[in-house]
Amino acid sequence: MKMLLSPLMRYICQVAEDGSIRKASEYLHISPSAINRQIINFEELIGAPIFERLPRGMKLTDAGRVIYDIIKDFEKVSAAAVSEVSAIKGKQRGHVAIGTIQTLAGDFFPGFLARSRQDNPDISFSIFSGNTEEIVRKVVGNELDIGICWEPPEQVPIEKLKIHSMDIGVAMHPSHPLAQEPDLSLQQCRDFPIIFPADGMEIRKLLDRINVGRKTSISPAITTNAMSLIRSLALSGTGLSVTTLLSVANEVASGQLAFKNLRDVGSQHLRLAIFHRQTASLPAAARMVCDSILLALDSYLAPPRLAS
Known part of the structure; x- marks a missing residue:
């Protein structure tokens, strides 16, 4: 809550975030010399510089980082205090x-x-x-x-x-040949283009634990970390999208997509x-x-x- 911060606190934060006294002065509508003077006075008071003055701007020192973090914590605590007082007042x-x-x-x-x-x-x-x-x-x-x-x-x-x-399964266009199946295995999907989440995503980690073996493992046609793209590819009929039910909730509810649980994951859920x-x-x-x-x-x- 910036209204509870002192001018010096606001100056320090703005200079740290902008990396420049000039930019901070433009944002705060305070002269650069006034901001610089306040910061220098504070540095003399604590006996340590809080900014490195570089050719291309200002950078927090280790001491400055401590001061900055304390100010940000105070800002958050102040906001909480105002929220509590407002609640007491009924608003x-x-x-x-x-x-x-x-x-x-x-x-x-x-x-x-x-x-x-x-x-x-x-x-x-x-x-x-x-x-x-x-x-x-x-x-x-x-x-x-x-x-x-x-x-x-x-x-x-x-x-x-x-x-x-969250259930893990396969999303597809309702006209897809597998849309009438009660549930699916990865092997049933191998004859169709399949879309996987990208490496490192939580659902991909689970898939990689079950999609093993040279003869039985499936290579995806497309991988992506964009869940919206995974959904769109299923909607367009481009392929079978392995995803969570959460990711296609609206489309399944409206009948735009069919979703079949993946048997391979067994009792594993995200x-x-x-x-x-x-x-x-x-x-x-x-x-x-x-x-x-x-x-x-x-x-x-x-x-x-x-x-x-």
Whole structure:
């Protein structure tokens, strides 16, 4: 909450983020000399430089990084305090930072955010779309309030609020010859072009454990890390897309795609986790948004809606 930061705090952060006193002065509408004088006075006070003054700009020193991190932590704590006070007054205000996998960012969150903004226009949001590792790192590092991604390892210091098991299967155009099968094996798919998620993605790791053997393994026609492309290729009839039901939920519900569970994975599932930092007590606005997400995801992932 920048309104609670002192001018010096804002100067330090802006110079650090822009890498330039001139750029910071333009953004803050403060003269470069005033910003520079405040920073020099602070450096003299603590007895250490917080910026390296380079030919092409300003770079935080180790001491400066410590100061910058403290200011950013104070900014987040300040926002939480304002949110709590607003809740006491009966009006929800605040900012909520959410990290989510790309599938939900494109399919679930547009509708959720539209409803949330309509119900609570004084709550602002930032949405980070990334992979599980990135989201977990940002939640643990207090950059995000809420994380939604594939389940992190047990040793990660987070509090899991809900786990959803996601079926893994094959998505295809309803006119495809295999669309009438109750379920499928990879071997049944070998005579058709097949689309796999890219190496390193959670579902690909699981696929690689079952797609083994020189005689029996299947080579995909296309691989990609873009889940939207995997879905589009199935919609266009280009091939069979191996994916989670989560990634094609809307299209399966509307009848645009057929989805068949993959027998090869057996009891293995990908587990979608909703969580926050273990040592953190969520601010009032984030708690309310988190409760709303849990309810909305329950509805979004309800079996009747996704029945194929």
